[in-house]
Amino acid sequence: MSNNKCFVSGDEAVALGARLARPNVISAYPITPQTIVVERLSEFVEDGSLEAEFMHVESEHSAMSAAMGVSSVGARAFTATSSQGLLHMSEGLHYASGARFPIVMMNANRALAVPWSIYGDQSDSMSQLNSGWIQVYVEDAQEALDMTIQAYKIAEDENVLTPFMVNLDGFILTHTYELLNVPNQEKVDEFLPKYETENKMDLENPKSLCFSSTPLDNLEFKYQQHMAMINSKEVIEKVDKDYGDKFGRYYGGLIEEYKCDDASVLLVTVGSVTGTARVVVDNMRSEGIKVGLVKLRYMRPFPEEKIIELSKNVDKIGVIDKNISHGYEGTVFTHINSALSKMNNSPKTINFIGGMGGRDISKEDIKDIFKSLLKTTNEDKEKTVQFIGMGCEIDE
């Protein structure tokens, strides 16, 4: 089998990627818009194209707990969730990273209730940044498939041993069909060999896992976990390069710079909105306007060094957030500002909150954002946090 082309949705792309990664056990609970991932995987197990156990768990909490059980004996675990389900397994997220179990999970980014909404935004995963998981945000279905494979390679690296969350914008990516290149199994097997680890229960050499520590040792275990996440930066860059060399698709590692050279203003995007912003940047560039785009691929580890480097010759940076920490600002914005605080003469930053609960962020919205970034205004008067696409008037 050589590279296959196929026309599938983002959810199906994740399922294809997961199958290629040969997980031993899939434990999952259905939630819109993740469901197609686990439906396809259960079909693959049924038709024999994936040799794995499929566990029908009764909740997301159990999906994650079962995945930890799987990983605790050195087997490869896969699960997928979204929104309320991600929050329901939040206890397990911290647990899995503390235990250093390299579980891979797809998360379909979806709004959090209430108001109830099945549609997309990134409030769910952004609320779990402190859970100790690596978080990547993809732009399209191809990247979703490729990252599901890369995820295991990164998570299982002996210097990382940290669980990995592949985030796809709900509906915009999960349910949109694209023509994909599907790598062939032999090449994926070469790229991603069987998971071998000492961090497991072993009948020949019995272990105690997930033990308690007193205040004498707790900080040291947490420091290790922190360092593992820091180590993952280098591993992410290397795996992206190796993957590109083998399969012909490079994603830039922690971030992708798009037309940032000589740009006076930059826009930082996370996830599918990057695709829209690319078109706007191309259009504006064709008019001679020097704007650039930073596709922030990873929120954990956070690529602060790269952000600082890119910001050196820039006047202004806009940050789109499809989430908000109520009463303050978007989470991505906070992170960008924190990185910039470590440089001298940092550029002015503006936060644009939008795309909440499935609201569209249009090309016009992004063009307006760039225009406002380019405007020379009295900076003291410019609002730092702005809402885009508001459907009614608000009091300023």
Next chain:
Amino acid sequence: MSNEKVNAKNITEDEYFYGHKACAGCGGSVAVRLVLKVLGKRTFSVLPAGCMSAVGFIYPQMAFSTNAMIAPFPATGAMISGVAAGAKALGIKDFHAVGIAGDGGTADIGFQALSGAIDRGDNIIYICYDNEAYMNTGIQKSGLTPYGTKTTTSPAGENLPGSIRQKKNMFEIVAAHDIDYAATCSIGYPNDFLNKLKKAKEIKGTSYIHVYASCPTGWGSPTNTSIDLAKKAVDCGLWYLAEYENGEFKLNKNPKRFISVKDYLLSQGRFKHLKEEDINVIIKNRDKKWEKIRKNWL
């Protein structure tokens, strides 16, 4: 399935739960110790946050010499299922997967994950050691705390006799899943317990064993009476030894005469406050339960 009975003479001399920090006289640790002695070295065990995990895994003092792991409090059933599924997928042969949780970890917060595991028919053994309250956090009422028990969240006073609810009927709830094997036991009847564990070990499918295990700290009883109290609970009819197998209930011990409920209760600090009328409520409920048991399980 071998017919030879397990007993103190032929059980392994190896100890797999040793040097732990449980209170002196802890009934839960008798249960855990015997479970592992029957299941043996090739066992993966999962214990949720609770007494047994708190006393067995404080780094660097590791009291389990079989493979063991602490689970999130609600997760015993799911985590041990995952262990079994992972081991099976890797082709590991000849092993046992056991989840061991207390009454709160089983009947309350861990109930859903347990139900899911039984529903899947996973090849696991689940042990509930029941000391009738949340002991690790300081004796709070659980779903298995019986009527009239004084706990730190069900105080006894002029208005209330302590807990005002009966124990949740976990054995029959589990049986209602049409589980492959379920049994009730008491550390006061260790040979019965050992042989039910053996049965659970040999059955392919899901097993549930509910073992009554005293807690001197939470019960307000002398440390040396832990085994005796767990036996008396059976002898006075407030607990029973039974099995569920092939869709049928079976009573294993049918006392001709119950010993005194009042003596059993009043020997423990948690029941010392009970008035005659409260004890009569307990006796009435016992008799109602036994009428059903004798009618249906004999």
Next chain:
Amino acid sequence: MEKPKLVEYKRPKHINDYPTGPTTEGGKLVEKNAGWRTYKPVVDKEKCVNCLRCYLVCPDGVIFKSEGKVDIDYDFCKGCGICEYECKLDAIKMIKEDK
């Protein structure tokens, strides 16, 4: 007979001396429980008929079979007194520890 063993423990000096994550070899003990005890059980080998009741119900597993009788690992006995209480032949007596 195998059981968890006392080992010498050295506190980690460098972060790399810690295990990777909270995973370590099972059955390794770094301290005894003997100090918990006020009374200690003493077996009267003349009276003991090796019924093994005490062995079966000891919460700490410290009673072991020895030459057709039982013996006690005082490093880990907490002195709960269950063995004395359960012995039908009065072959075990709890005796106050000399402090």
